[in-house]
Amino acid sequence: MAWFKREKKGIITSTEDKKEAPDGLWNKCPNCKKPLHYAEQVENKYVCHYCGYHLRIGSKEYFSILFDDNTFTELNANLKSGDPLDFEDTKKYTERLEESYAKTGLNDALRSAYGKLNGHDIVIACMDFSFIGGSMGSVVGEKIARAIDYSIKNKVPFLLISKSGGARMMEAAFSLMQMAKTSAKLALLSKAKIPYISLLTDPTTGGVTASYAMLGDINISEPGALIGFAGPRVIKETIKKDLPKGFQTAEFVQEHGFLDFIVDRREMKNKLFTFLKLMDN
Template identity: 65%
Template sequence: MAWFKRKEKGITTPTEDKKDTPKGLWYKTPTGKIIESEELAKNLWISPEDDYHVRIGSKEYFEILFDDNKFKELFGSITAKDPLKFVDTKKYSERLKEAKDKTNLKDAVRVAVGKSKGADLVVACMDFAFIGGSMGSVVGEKIARGIDYSIKNNIPFMMISKSGGARMMEAAYSLMQMAKTSAKLAQLADAKIPYISLCTDPTTGGTTASYAMLGDINIAEPGALIGFAGPRIVKDTTGKDLPDGFQTSEFLLEHGFLDFVVHRKQLKNRVNLYIDLVLNRPLR
């Protein structure tokens, strides 16, 4: 059985001499296109070959929307508690700690105020990296306080949604945020302050059933998954085959659920155009 044994030495590379490819050097899109991560960032995290919009978080959206990436984060110290002492495969308190350590975020949404094309704008942006962008009590509280800040200072409000839905570890506390944020948006409307809602990939569950679809203007990024329940659950429930592209932003636009689908490179200009039109002020 000698042919199963390696007789010559020096054929393999010692472990200590192996070179690993640096993590994050390349990005592969779902369509199979490969692009350098640095080049992807320069292109606003859009694959130049297939125009695929890569998922990004609050850090990247703030860079896109605020002039010179200058902004003030609001309510950044608010963190979630564990009132139900929830335990699934592990304690909720442990999940929270792991998410904070992994993402350097306090929760699944950040709120900031700054100048966008020279005018004040409040932006609340969700981060999918934090427990799937799930909507818990902190998410609802920070959005509500962001709306209060907009009303107090007469500043337009923008919501960027990216969520898997309600945070099951908070049960009813999570579901209450749907009514809470919707009530606050009604107050914003009464104050005649514009609200722009941007749906990104994915926008699902209680997020879609509340603030994500209540904008004065509802917009979405190309190819985003938007819906209440996922396609598989809808198919299993209805027992019917779904149309092609079901729950994509383009499908929703065609069926009247959205006002526009906005390319990320046009996002800053289009958002400010909508606000200028709503406020009947000179276009910037």
């Protein structure tokens, strides 16, 4: 039909010839809703250049931002969760794990690696929210423990990037024990006088907030990150009062003394290097 055709030279003449943009090339800022090109996101450290909103990213992106030339050696990469409780709700835990392996290409909700940050040796452990909500299971706790052991053995500073919904319910007490396990390991790190920096990102909640995320020699966060233990709705229903404006944002948490610094991701690498030099001295 003629009115669906375009005859002008250089313009697609039929909707059948139209080419779609490749998946992942563009997305929308969750805050200001403006379109973001992937190449611009990478260049701007995954921060919206319109409103400064910090997009949620995982270990792959954080490693590329922080490690010099994106060069690092991963630690304990092949650890995977078992199913000691034979847990089954709407589906078996083992099925949920298999789906997560296939969807994310990850073996669990945390990766750890060692390399250099502005020429300074460092071990970085980073959580991945895309793997079952970044939940803390036995593998997450074990990989943190082993990364701390590596830091102690080699006298290398330790950075842990938290992004989690809390404990992994499918592992019950096995998950909750990781709070004590990681806290004990961090006590050994402190005893060895090796710096530990905790970076809290959006969101950091539940048992992760109640353990290793808040135990840093320096606790820092990205702007606007959600940080808390229970969710705002649960707290409001419990205390039967309206919550303050900005409740559980990084800015609110810092104002009440639980954070030392809020650092823009685009400045993060240099700020971390400054902290490491100060703690070395």
